[in-house]
Amino acid sequence: MAVTGASGVSYAYNFLKELRKRKVEVFLVISEAGKRIIELELGIPPEDFSKLATRTFDNSDLTASIASGSFPIDGMVIVPCSMTTLAAIAHGYSDNLIRRAANCTLKENRLLILVPRETPLSLANLENLLKAKLSGAVILPAMPGFYHKPKSLEEIVNFIVGKILDVLKLEHNLYQRWGTNKIDNQD
Numbered sequence: 001m002a003v004t005g006a007s008g009v010s011y012a013y014n015f016l017k018e019l020r021k022r023k024v025e026v027f028l029v030i031s032e033a034g035k036r037i038i039e040l041e042l043g044i045p046p047e048d049f050s051k052l053a054t055r056t057f058d059n060s061d062l063t064a065s066i067a068s069g070s071f072p073i074d075g076m077v078i079v080p081c082s083m084t085t086l087a088a089i090a091h092g093y094s095d096n097l098i099r100r101a102a103n104c105t106l107k108e109n110r111l112l113i114l115v116p117r118e119t120p121l122s123l124a125n126l127e128n129l130l131k132a133k134l135s136g137a138v139i140l141p142a143m144p145g146f147y148h149k150p151k152s153l154e155e156i157v158n159f160i161v162g163k164i165l166d167v168l169k170l171e172h173n174l175y176q177r178w179g180t181n182k183i184d185n186q187d
């Protein structure tokens with residue numbers, strides 16, 4: 001799992017907490033910009049965030065196990081994914097551990113989920129999203145739905161976390177699925 005310097009680190013925090021509840025082994029890398037945004041948006045030191053992961057690697061550590069395709073992983077999630085990291089992945093540019101691990105994930109045909117956050121999107125952003133998709137990544141934009149009638153910020157955040165868990169085929173109850181409850185009523 002990687003956290004890059006886009007707004008929306010709450011998605012990453014709640015996702016990491018969900019993985020921890022399920023005792024999923026998580027190798028975490030946070031970019032320098034990501035660390036700054038954890039401080040700004042969550043108001044906690046990045047070290048406290050990292051404590052939830054099984055292991056943490058420095059983004060400059062290109063000798064880490066996850067920098068090689070020979071190291072087995074089930075998949076990688078980049079949440080949130082900045083447009084800079086997206087551009088690097090789309091173009092196979094692997095100058096840090098997050099980008100290298102993402103490219104290894106793609107070349108080994110493993111699951112790579114990108115949760116991009118930017119608005120509006122430039123032509124370059126859109127082309128890079130398409131390139132990443134064509135390379136095999138799952139593009140899961142941080143675009144929460146509202147049909148479950150969220151009553152708090154937490155419920156909005158957890159909609160996206162639930163969507164990531166859906167792709168990973170991990171069961172959850174983080175948002176109410178359409179057609180399964182009272183939200184279908186016009187109340």
Ligand SMILES: Cc1cc2nc3c(=O)[nH]c(=O)nc-3n(C[C@H](O)[C@H](O)[C@H](O)COP(=O)(O)O)c2cc1C
Nearest residue numbers: 004005006007031033034081082083084085117118
């Ligand atoms: C407060 C703040 C919010 C930012 N939000 C975004 C964002 O939502 N999306 C984005 O693509 N970049 C955003 N950026 C810019 C990235 O942090 C910057 O492009 C950085 O180089 C990304 O590097 P990284 O991908 O290695 O983390 C933001 C920067 C700051 C300081």
